[in-house]
Amino acid sequence: MYCPKCGHKHTEEANFCGGCGKAMHKSRNTKPIFAMILALWIGGISYGYATDWSFRWPTETIASIQTEEDSQVEKKLKIKKAPTVANETKKQAKDKTELIQESLPSVFTIDTREGSGSGFLYKAGGYIVTNAHVVAGYTDVVVRNSIGKDFAGTVIGISDRYDIALIKSEANKHVQxxxxxxxxTPIGTEVIALGSPKGLENTASIGYLTGLNRDMEMDFIYEKIYQIDAQIDHGSSGGPLLDATTGKVIGINSLLYKDNTVFGFSIPMHSMQKQVDDWINEPMSNKAVAALFNVYDDYVPESYQNSDDTSFDYEGYDDSEEEPDPEEYVDDTEVADEQVEYFIHDFRSQYEEAIDYNDYEYIAPYIATGSSAESELLDFLQDLSVKSEFYEFIDTSVTDIVYSNQSIEVYTYETLNFTKEDGTVQFLEKKKLYTVVNDEYGDYQIKQISNQ
Known part of the structure; x- marks a missing residue:
């Protein structure tokens, strides 16, 4: 053993160096301790891998925890998703039920002597839309609401071209x-048809709008109407067709296909709004409504009972027990009526020719010389000659004829299409009064034309 300072050799037992006297420190053998520590470390690692211990850094451990938490959240969300969809479906069904319940007070059953149909409140003030074939020219109808209460209704508008009519019911003027x-409305829209099929009031059927732009002509002209698979039947006519989502009226239920309920047809409401609004602003007279379909024979409309209007005279109804004055044009009323009607229709036919060719000579034989009718028609044709406007006459119905010593008053209801200079076409309905006289040869001539 040597001294680490001077290098002097000394024995193992020496405590001090024999050369320099420095104290001697005995070295310790640390190899066994190091070997033991190394063996424990290697053994720990081996055991850790064998038992799938995690040796990730703390940040990795946090990420693992977050991933596990996210997984748990996703599991919870998946568990809650199914009931959420079910609740939404239930809510939609509830909304549709509420829509029907809220709509029924504005849907009516319309009764006449001939049968019944349906109608719906179009505008505040008691204005009820229905089909023309439901009321068929009757002026007074019964309007029954959803709780079975009856009210009086008066037809104030009706067309013999399109299957539409308008009723006013004062008792329902405050109904929504x-x-x-x-x-x-686009094809595929879910719809609800409301009405009284077979007299079964408060009936609602659900379906879809399955076709567009169907054109038909039967007793009326049906243009660009909707095809639907919601079930309707006799008695549904005039009832509303609703958009099941918005609750808006999109159509007037009007037709069945070959008397079955597989599918039916509805007149688009947007195509008839202008006509309905015109009737609201300018209602038709009872006489014009009644004469359009000639449904009265021995029946007097309630509106004319106890009335002072003695000019009202339907076939089979005489409002006077007195014999007519022989000096009046009533020696043979039926024959005279036919002659007057023929004269008016013939004039209207020639009048259309006069407009098409802008030539007064077509109608000159029908007009009294020097009369107001002559000057007005000449002015009209002169004015028309500088415009690009066109008239297409559709129909003229004589609604009443009143005779006197001096003249014959002829009341008409006329329909026509008017094409404006900008190319737009407007359907017009006019009520005219023709004052007709006899010339020196006994022929009819028109002295005056005025609006009713």
Whole structure:
């Protein structure tokens, strides 16, 4: 053993160096301790891998915890998802039920002597829309609401071209009207048909709008109507067709296909709004409504009972027991009526020719010389000659004829299409009064034309 300072050799037992006297420190053998520590470390690692211990850094451990938490959240969300969808479906069904319940007070059953149909409140004030074939020219009808209470209704508008009519019921003027759709509804829209099929009031059927732009002509002209698979039947006519989502009226249920309920047809509401609004602003007279379909024979409309209007005279009804004055044009009323009607229709036919060719000579034989009718028609044709406007006459119905010593008053209801200079076409309905006289040869001539 040597001294680490001077290098002097000394024995193992020496405590001090024999050369320099420095104290001697005995070295310790640390190899066994190091070997033991190394063996324990290697053994720990081996055991850790064998038992799938995690040796990730703390940040990795946090990420693992977050991943596990996210997984748990996803599991919880998946568990809650199914009930959420079920609740939404239930809510939609509830909304549709509420829509029907809220709509029924504005839907009516319409009764006449001939049968019954349906109708719906179009505008506040008691204005009820229905089909023309439901009321068929009757002026007074019964309007029954959803709780079975009857009210009086008066037809103030009806067309013999399109299957539409308008009723006014004062008793229902405060009932909430429907909102109507102002544009075409797309195919595939879910719809609800309301009405009284077979007299079964408060009936609602659900289906889809399955076709567009169907054109038909039977007793009326049906243009660009909707095809639907919601079930309707006799008695549903005139009832509203609703958009099941918005609740708006999109159509007037009007037709069945070959008397079955597989599918039916509805007149688009947007195509009839202008006509209905015109009737509201300018109602037709009872005489004009009644004469359009000639449904009265021995029946007097309630509106004319106890009335002072003695000019009202339907076939089979005489409001006077006195014999007619022989000096009046009533020696043979039926024959005279036919002659007057023929004269008016013939004039209207020639009048259309006069407009088409802008030539007064077509109608000159029908007009009294020097009369107001002559000057007005000449001015009209002169004015028309500088415009690009066109008239297409559709129909003229004589609604009443009143005779006197001096003249014959002829009341008419006329329909026509008017094409404006900008190319737009407008359907017009006019009520005219023709004052007719006899010339020196006994022929009819028109002295005056005025609006009713």
């Amino acid at each position: 009207p429907f909102v109507t759709e102002t544009k075409e």
